[in-house]
Amino acid sequence: MAIDDFITSTLNLQSDSIASFDCLKINGILQLHITLKDHHPSCPFCGGSSKSKGYTTRTYNHLPMAGIPSVIIWKRRRYTCKDCGKTFTEENPFGPEAFQQTYAVLRSVADELCNIHSSFKDIAIRHHISETLVELYCDSFVQVPRLSLPENLGIDEIHSDMAKYGGAYLCAFVDNKDRCLVELLPNRSKYTLSRYLETIPLSERKNVHYVTIDMWEPYRDVSIKYFPNCEVAVDPFHVVKHLSEGFTRLRVDLMNKSLKGSPAYYLLKHWHHLLESDVDLDNKPQYNSFFRQKMNYRQLYEALLNLNPSLKIAYHLKEMYRTFNKKATEFDCEQRFDQILQAFKTAHLYCYEDFVSLLEHWRPEILNSFKRPYHTFKQSNALSENINGKLGTLIRISNGLSNFERFRARAIYCLNHKISYSLTSHIFRHNKRTGKPRGTYKKEKDPM
Numbered sequence: 001m002a003i004d005d006f007i008t009s010t011l012n013l014q015s016d017s018i019a020s021f022d023c024l025k026i027n028g029i030l031q032l033h034i035t036l037k038d039h040h041p042s043c044p045f046c047g048g049s050s051k052s053k054g055y056t057t058r059t060y061n062h063l064p065m066a067g068i069p070s071v072i073i074w075k076r077r078r079y080t081c082k083d084c085g086k087t088f089t090e091e092n093p094f095g096p097e098a099f100q101q102t103y104a105v106l107r108s109v110a111d112e113l114c115n116i117h118s119s120f121k122d123i124a125i126r127h128h129i130s131e132t133l134v135e136l137y138c139d140s141f142v143q144v145p146r147l148s149l150p151e152n153l154g155i156d157e158i159h160s161d162m163a164k165y166g167g168a169y170l171c172a173f174v175d176n177k178d179r180c181l182v183e184l185l186p187n188r189s190k191y192t193l194s195r196y197l198e199t200i201p202l203s204e205r206k207n208v209h210y211v212t213i214d215m216w217e218p219y220r221d222v223s224i225k226y227f228p229n230c231e232v233a234v235d236p237f238h239v240v241k242h243l244s245e246g247f248t249r250l251r252v253d254l255m256n257k258s259l260k261g262s263p264a265y266y267l268l269k270h271w272h273h274l275l276e277s278d279v280d281l282d283n284k285p286q287y288n289s290f291f292r293q294k295m296n297y298r299q300l301y302e303a304l305l306n307l308n309p310s311l312k313i314a315y316h317l318k319e320m321y322r323t324f325n326k327k328a329t330e331f332d333c334e335q336r337f338d339q340i341l342q343a344f345k346t347a348h349l350y351c352y353e354d355f356v357s358l359l360e361h362w363r364p365e366i367l368n369s370f371k372r373p374y375h376t377f378k379q380s381n382a383l384s385e386n387i388n389g390k391l392g393t394l395i396r397i398s399n400g401l402s403n404f405e406r407f408r409a410r411a412i413y414c415l416n417h418k419i420s421y422s423l424t425s426h427i428f429r430h431n432k433r434t435g436k437p438r439g440t441y442k443k444e445k446d447p448m
Contacts, residue, residue, distance in 0.1 A: 036077075058076050151209050282296065315348050
């Protein structure tokens with residue numbers, strides 16, 4: 001019957017265990033009045049027989065039904081042992097003794113904590129409990145120990161006010177192979193990373209064979225020191241980004257030197273995307289109001305390149321490296337890289353001076369990025385950037401969350417499929433205050 005399914009699925013009961021069941025709606029709240037059948041339990045203290053000694057009322061907040069808040073009002077029997085005389089109550093099927101919520105509510109809250117788009121306030125509103133209580137359940141049910149370091153480790157950072165020790169960034173460790181978050185540190189400094197990795201046994205650190213990073217120097221230094229068997233690879237996206245910034249610098253400088261209203265200024269200001277992104281140049285010609293004629297992208301593209309010899313050389317160097325980045329393999333990347341580096345040096349373009357230094361400084365790590373230890377994908381920090389985006393979402397919906405330990409536990413719970421919750425009656429709370437607690441003091445009275 002439908003009522004049997006309702007009782008079994010929502011109340012954690014079998015229909016044959018209920019003596020009476022009434023449902024009332026009072027003041028917009030659905031009240032479920034329940035009395036269980038008397039099973040005459042044995043005394044939990046001595047095992048003797050028992051006799052009924054009346055009732056006590058226990059109320060539990062339950063899941064909303066059809067959007068209506070509901071409560072379970074349980075008429076709970078009390079018993080007296082005929083042998084030892086001690087009193088006890090019947091077994092509780094609805095929820096933990098120290099809680100005012102049913103198991104169903106606690107499970108629902110724990111499940112929703114896994115959703116990065118749900119803030120503590122959202123969860124509290126949906127379950128008709130306080131936001132503080134949701135935070136308490138998060139601390140109690142989501143316990144995240146230190147996880148083992150993965151074979152393929154990605155390291156990246158994300159800006160947050162929760163960063164500690166004077167920093168502005170949190171540091172995320174991700175498993176590039178299993179595609180999940182494995183650790184979140186309160187700072188990205190070399191000192192913080194070193195302190196953390198020194199607590200991990202050398203035997204575990206030796207299992208890290210690949211590390212992907214952006215071009216933050218401490219990441220490389222720490223990886224080389226603490227992961228003796230690893231190969232460090234720089235994310236190709238950050239290298240190409242640095243290259244594009246150099247080209248943009250030259251383009252903007254040339255635009256600012258051009259007379260406003262001139263063809264050069266017009267082309268460099270409005271059509272620079274033809275040189276900075278992949279565009280189908282052979283489109284159908286369209287009327288251009290500035291030149292007063294029909295032109296397609298290729299004509300505008302060629303006009304741009306003919307504006308200045310340095311711009312043309314810079315563009316071809318940029319495209320040479322982008323082609324190398326897309327098509328080079330583990331076996332030919334070193335030779336092609338050295339040829340490209342020489343071409344950049346020979347050009348003597350001021351906009352690429354920093355990029356040339358970057359290529360020389362990060363040469364081994366750039367070449368390592370072309371290795372493909374898994375499937376056909378190059379080594380990159382793409383997963384770290386993806387997870388950072390999700391961490392950013394969690395930070396935004398947290399609306400000023402300042403408790404790093406709570407944020408770390410929830411972030412790993414949301415972004416690591418190996419972590420699950422555990423309903424427990426042991427209440428635990430992460431302390432917001434990290435320093436020495438204030439003591440008592442006596443306020444001096446004002447002199448008369």
